[in-house]
Amino acid sequence: MSFERSEISFQQCLSSAMACFRFADRIAYRPSLWIGFVLVVLRFTAAQGAELEAQRDGVIESASYVTPAFSEDQNTNPAWQAQIERLGSLYLRLRINAEGVESPGSVLRIRDRSGRLIREYTVSELLSRGPFWSAVVPGDYALVSLHTSGSLAGFHLAIGQVAYQAHGGAPLSTVGVDEKEPVANYADDPVIARIERPVARLLLVEGGIPRTCTGFLIDTGELMTNNHCVNSQATCESALAVFGYQHDRGGLLHFGEQFECTKFQESKSSIELDYAVLQLRGNPAKVWGTLSLSGTDPAPGSDIVIVQHPAGEPKKISKKGCLISALPVDGRASQTDFSHSCDTVGGSSGSPIFNASGDIIGLHHYGFGEDGDWNENRAIRMKRITEDLSQN
Incomplete structure (x- = not known):
């Protein structure tokens, strides 16, 4: 035998x-x-993806920033503030919990080191949310301040944890020489200029760890990523999609625009096909556009392109030496995938793979390392995903 x-x-x-x-x-x-x-x-x-998980992106530390007991005649502005710093970090997120009496006209503001307003929450919104992770503050410093036009008596706020970026992705999934490039290198390419815009950096907290993946808009407020990145409502509620986090031609880094995840759409999700669709708050597509999913498999040997946020870094593109190696191959189930030779890294999970026309023909979901069982990266065939979506 x-x-x-x-x-x-x-x-x-x-x-x-x-x-x-x-x-x-x-x-x-x-x-x-x-x-x-x-x-x-x-x-x-x-x-089968037993070890698949979103790329670890940092750590969470306990904190103790608590508002005082406010009096009825509280009339100073800001009524309270805290400076939070983690030197050397590329971003901060705060675990906020508010309780007590609503205070109309009162707001919590979060600013970065330059004084730029990152997010403003009304007291009413804070009380309705329960404990939650804040918007992402770029850099290693956050100024949090509470402002009021009335009384804050009976209102309490605490920041009990701080998440911050402490390391990048593992140096895996690179085929030979690393040929990932900033998307700005292709600013004059009309197809790439169009398809890179709806691709976002995805930041989330899962298992008590800050993590990072990539995702992309497929409809007005719907973002697709890997199921191993976000597979529950609880993880969705910690997730933020950041569009436009990239360098421009002059090398200037733009932080972009962030949108909160509001719903994990279980009916548009599959463990075997390792995809998930998330509903985002607001209408990011109005500015950033959407992408088309292809129901046709490409031919082995075809040139392809991946737009990604490797290790949570500013947006990059893999185009050089980027080919389909074999199709179909097994992934989490039989013949769900194709293998490819494009350079990726931890954090590239959930990246769209495009054909020459700019249609998405695959969803990157894992790669290889020194101890891996194969020497190619893998992507789910978009044909299989579109068939699954149509059945649902």
């Missing part, structure tokens, strides 16, 4: 208990085939 034959039998074993018993009986007295069986188990486990 050849190893290839035993591998086929193992795949049958996974889908049928009786076939599994027959398979075990056939190889019981053949040590070399047991070795092959174990290797196949390991490869299949990896292909």
